[in-house]
Amino acid sequence: MRRWVAAIGAAALVTLGASVVGTPAASAATSATKTTDNIKVTKSVTPGTVTRGATVTYTSVFEDTNAVDRYLNKITDVYPAGFQYVPGSAKITASGLVTGPSTANVTPTVDAANNRLSVSGSWLLADRWLAENKDVTFEVSYTVPPNAQPGTYDSGLRFDVFSFQTTQVFDPIGVHVTVDVPNAATTTTVQVPPTATAGQSVELKALVSPTPDGGTVQFRDGATDIGAPVAAAGGTVTLPWTFATGGTKSITAVYSGAVGFAGSTSAAGTVKVGAPDATTSTTVQAPATSITGQPVHLTATVAPAPSGGTIQFRDGTVNIGAPVAVDDGVATLSHTFGVAGAKSVTAVYSGTTGFAGSTSQPVTVTVGDRAPGDVLTSTTVTAPGSVALGQAAELKATVTPADATGTVQFKVGAGSIGGPVAVVGGVATLSHTFPSAGEKAVTAVYSGGPGYVGSASPPAVVTVTGGGTGTGSLEDIFAS
Structure with a gap:
């Protein structure tokens, strides 16, 4: 009669939400109690805080809250994704028996795709029903995956009340395991050119070791950020940067840190930035006409007169001879055109310290063929x-x-x-x-x-x- 009353009184399905994996909880509770259809269940986990590869044990205690007996036909433990069942760890214990506690090791069914482990069978009906002062305890252990991300992992619980097979669902139930992953120490170094010129781009580089899985590097000039943070993919970060003003720059690289990796800041690298280069203009002089085989003199003038650099004369996009050193702003080249036609001659100044490069406007040299018998002079x-x-x-x-x-x-x-x-x-x-x-x-x-x-x-x-x-x-x- 007590069994029929229990069956009739079985509650409808109760669903409390989906399992949360790797998301910090408001409070990392290691125990939770729920009551339904006069059954109180308390699920707990030990230890509450673990590291990767550790073993955790979940214990679920089922109690009858009134004088009517209850029978469990199936218990399903919902465990965090990625956790691995420890073979042989699942067992059922019934307390309050005349002969003392009764414990049985059981072989569960593991549904890895849904992160569920279930035990069921007629053995639950033999002498492990729920009554006053007679509880049932289900215990099972899991291994934390070696690549688990740090955070809190919730679990759930489902169970069937015998007779009408009503499934009670508490998923998640609010029992959390906290996985603590100590961050590996990192070292960040910065590589910068010793000198630069204001207005000209240079490359700043940072190296993070050991190679992290994520995070960013923020370059800084003293306490001032340089550009935006750059992703630390592969542990090597580069940033093209143009200093707007001259002076001595103290450059550091600050690694933000990432999952499993601590942040770090490099020692400072010094860049001496010079004043912007002076703008130059280049002009080219050449005879308006010539003939094949006749040497002509090409002259380039750079203003203001620089103290170095070279001039590359060109016919269109083709170089004429080798670069010529600039002496007091002037470079001269003697050249013989071998083919008749209109030649578009330009002079390209390379630039030098304190002077920017520049290119002249083209001048045209019309080259004709030498008449047979004419003597070159x-x-x-x-x-x-x-x-x-x-x-x-x-x-x-x-x-x-x-x-x-x-x-x-x-x-x-x-x-x-x-x-x-x-x-x-x-x-x-x-x-x-x-x-x-x-x-x-x-x-x-x-x-x-x-x-x-x-x-x-x-x-x-x-x-x-x-x-x-x-x-x-x-x-x-x-x-x-």
Whole structure:
């Protein structure tokens, strides 16, 4: 009769929610008590705090809360995902028997896909029913996975009351295991260039060891963040950075830490940042015409005059010769075009310490084919190294071969000096008074004659001294 009353009084299904895995609970309770259909169940876990690979034991105690007997037909323990059942650990104990407590080891059914372990069978009915002063205890142990994330892990409990097979569900039940994973110590180092220039990008690098699974690195200049945090994937972090101002920068890298890894801060690296490079402009000079096989002189001028760097002359995108060192802002190259056609000549300045690079606007050299039988010539110019302002200087052009006829046009920069001078015996001379002080680049351009190909000399520099207003710099040479 007591059994029928118990069956009729069986409660409807009670569901308290889904299992929570790896999410911190409001309070990491290690025991919870629920009551339904005059059955009180208390589930507990020991120990409450563990490390990876440890063993935990869940104990569920079922008690009858009135005089009517209750019978359990199935007990299902809902355990945290990833936990592994310890074989042989499942057992049932009945207390309050005349003969004393009765304990039986049982073989459970494990449903790993749903994280459930169940025990059932007629043995629950033999002498392990619930009555006053007669309780049933179910005990089972699990191993915490070696890769468990730190946090709290809830569990659940389900059981069937015999007769109508009513399933009582407490899932989760609020019994938590806290997995404590000590963070591994990390070391962060920073790698920075010893010097940099304001306005020019450099690379900042940080190395985190041992290699973490996550986290970020924040670069800092003193106490000021540099850019945004960068993901520490693979333990190596790089950040392209442009310093806006000069000065000495103290750069550190701060690793945030991640699951299983402690944060760390590097020792400081020093970057000495120089002032921004001065902007330069480059111009190129070349004859408007030439013929194949005839040397021409290409001249590039960089302003303001830098103290180093090179000029690469180009025909379109093709380099002409090797880079030429810049001397007091000027670089000159003698070049012979081997193929006729229009040549787009530019000069590319490489830049140097304190001076930014620059590229000239193109100039066109129209190269024709040399007529059969025409003789190539070469021209040189000589001039005094210095002359006083207002004093006439003798400029001399020598054309080879000496029997070439025609004229020579003397020039200072791109400007002509006087008119064409006849070539006699391979020589042309001009007396010239410079109107201002400074350094003057003098060239001689041979026009060519019957059977002879024209040519141009490299420049000769004349320093004009005295009470003029010239700067004495090659910056004004090609404007003279």
